[in-house]
Amino acid sequence: MFITFDGPNGAGKSTVIEELAKYLAFKEKQVYITKEPTETEIGKYIRESEEKYASYTLANLVAADRHNHIKKEIVPYINKGHIVLCDRYIPSSLILQVLDGLSMSEVMSINTGFLKPDLSVIVYANESTISERLSDRSTLTRFERDFSSEREIELSFKAGKYLEELGYKIEYIDTDESLVKNIEKLGDMIMVAVS
Ligand SMILES: Nc1ncnc2c1ncn2[C@@H]1O[C@H](COP(=O)(O)OP(=O)(O)O)[C@@H](O)[C@H]1O
């Protein structure tokens, strides 16, 4: 099973993934956590060059990293029977690359033929909650600096809607709500799907 998590920076993706992994491990499921950009040379290059490259160039670097990620990591772990939890996937490109000036259809054409998740989770929160969370971070990425959370939130919902029209199964998680309740809701949904 393949589940992805996207949404604005600081919305709580990493936290939700960590807690969900604990919940699933408690239910004796094998879980594999991964993220994009990956820890490979390509992923590291993306993190180092996001100030230097934008628009189509960054979109294609991210898609190259994603292609390699699917082939070398995601599919092998799914085939081994793990529930793969991935921090950022195609919806992040529909948010970040769109902030950078591409249209959603341009982004999707660069991501054509990529593995469709069994569930795509859009993690979001209030603008004020997000700005409070980001204020704790010592370094901000170009996207966090140059674009507003309000726009990221808006695009997160648009990305979800766009992908729903393409047959993706989308679940929205509001991290202003209780973390425990959110994890139970997602965890139960996954347990039903895998049983
Ligand atoms: N209900 C909640 N769900 C998720 N994160 C929460 C929640 N309440 C508070 N947080 C906090 O919000 C911050 C979100 O950070 P993080 O998970 O790193 O976000 P992201 O991965 O989306 O950038 C963390 O400091 C986390 O402890």
Ligand SMILES: Cc1cn([C@H]2C[C@H](O)[C@@H](COP(=O)(O)OP(=O)(O)O)O2)c(=O)[nH]c1=O
């Ligand atoms: C996954 C992804 C990343 N990126 C770029 C922009 C981000 O600033 C950069 C790093 O992503 P980020 O999620 O900030 O990674 P980390 O917290 O692991 O350092 O990668 C995209 O432009 N599109 C994407 O779909």
